[in-house]
Amino acid sequence: MKSKGLYQEFFLHFDILVMALNMFGMAVFVVASGICWLAVLCFLLGLVAFMFSEYLKGRNESNSKGS
Numbered sequence: 001m002k003s004k005g006l007y008q009e010f011f012l013h014f015d016i017l018v019m020a021l022n023m024f025g026m027a028v029f030v031v032a033s034g035i036c037w038l039a040v041l042c043f044l045l046g047l048v049a050f051m052f053s054e055y056l057k058g059r060n061e062s063n064s065k066g067s
Contacts, residue, residue, distance in 0.1 A: 010016060030039050 011020070026043070030043065033039075
């Protein structure tokens, strides 16, 4: 696999692109409405929840392919 197009292929993948645009839009909204600690805390908790859901989804998919 060529390493030159690796990052371009990853960041232009439809799912990654949609999630990045979504996160950017939410970040702009939070900054425009005034940053408060509750908004930052909710954002970070959402990122952690998303991280674990993606990890468990990927782990489940890799286990089901092996059986």
